[in-house]
Amino acid sequence: MRPKIVGLDVDAMEWAPLGPPGLFSKLLSRDPDTGARTAMQRMDPGLGYQPPTIAHFHTTYEEILGIAGRFTFDQRTWVVPGAYVFHPPRTVHGFASQVPQESLFLSRVGRDLDVNLVHEPADNDLYVIEGDVPPRVPAAFGDARVMVGWSEATLLGQPVSACLLSRDPETGEGSALVRLPQGWESPSQYRDDYLEVFALGGGLSADGAPAIAGRAYFFIPPGEAIPAFRAERDCELYVNFGSAFA
Numbered sequence: 001m002r003p004k005i006v007g008l009d010v011d012a013m014e015w016a017p018l019g020p021p022g023l024f025s026k027l028l029s030r031d032p033d034t035g036a037r038t039a040m041q042r043m044d045p046g047l048g049y050q051p052p053t054i055a056h057f058h059t060t061y062e063e064i065l066g067i068a069g070r071f072t073f074d075q076r077t078w079v080v081p082g083a084y085v086f087h088p089p090r091t092v093h094g095f096a097s098q099v100p101q102e103s104l105f106l107s108r109v110g111r112d113l114d115v116n117l118v119h120e121p122a123d124n125d126l127y128v129i130e131g132d133v134p135p136r137v138p139a140a141f142g143d144a145r146v147m148v149g150w151s152e153a154t155l156l157g158q159p160v161s162a163c164l165l166s167r168d169p170e171t172g173e174g175s176a177l178v179r180l181p182q183g184w185e186s187p188s189q190y191r192d193d194y195l196e197v198f199a200l201g202g203g204l205s206a207d208g209a210p211a212i213a214g215r216a217y218f219f220i221p222p223g224e225a226i227p228a229f230r231a232e233r234d235c236e237l238y239v240n241f242g243s244a245f246a
Helices: none
Strands: 005-009 023-030 039-041 062-068 083-086 104-109 139-141 152-156 158-167 174-180 195-199 204-206 216-220 230-231 235-241
Touching: 005 023, 023 216, 083 158, 139 158, 152 174
Parallel strands: none
Antiparallel strands: 005 216, 023 039, 039 104, 062 083, 062 104, 083 139, 152 158, 158 174, 174 235, 195 216, 195 235, 204 230
16 A cells, blocks of 8 residues: 655655656655556656657556646647546557657556557557456547536535546546635545545645645545645646545
8 A cells, every 4th residue: 555645845856767768757656565656757858768669558557647848649649738648458559659858747557567569559549459448448638628628526525626537437536637726625534545636836735734835746545534635825736536536
């Protein structure tokens, strides 16, 4: 199980090289048993980064939120700030990857990431290589805020504006962008599932501590106390939840 993390100052963390030239990571949280992890990653072609040239798939899910710059897996959907991509297990992608400039993205995977090459893909768009399409289907939104749109919802029992990115209809697990107005508050409470929050521009305080000025990260395992949150200014969150969004 991942440990509880409250108020990690992401911008203050150092970039760690991942091996290939120009590829770096900030590991935010990781499950030591499964390898499931969340990280902010950086690709910099100016430092020698070269994207994969062959389509591939992973045997775990891969979830991406664009933070800065621009890149693509297929030269049709570009991952820019606010773009969202979800690859269920065995989803073939990377048909025509291109990274023309330094790019940052938030990356979530469900276990240690493997790479399985597909030299002759059956299609040039996202598809699951074998078996039935999983309940939480592939998604690729170049501008999720516009393509999905906003609706009224609740987070931790309090009203919010949410852009629901993807969701498993069987378990309720999914991801959303959430907008909080200045002064929004939620009480400390418990949930039976995990809650993961990435504050995109700061402004979110927890249990009365000062809000981090830049990007901040929170991970609350199932059954652990969720801090009392407060929006010290208008802010936007990327939220991942293990059951129904509420």
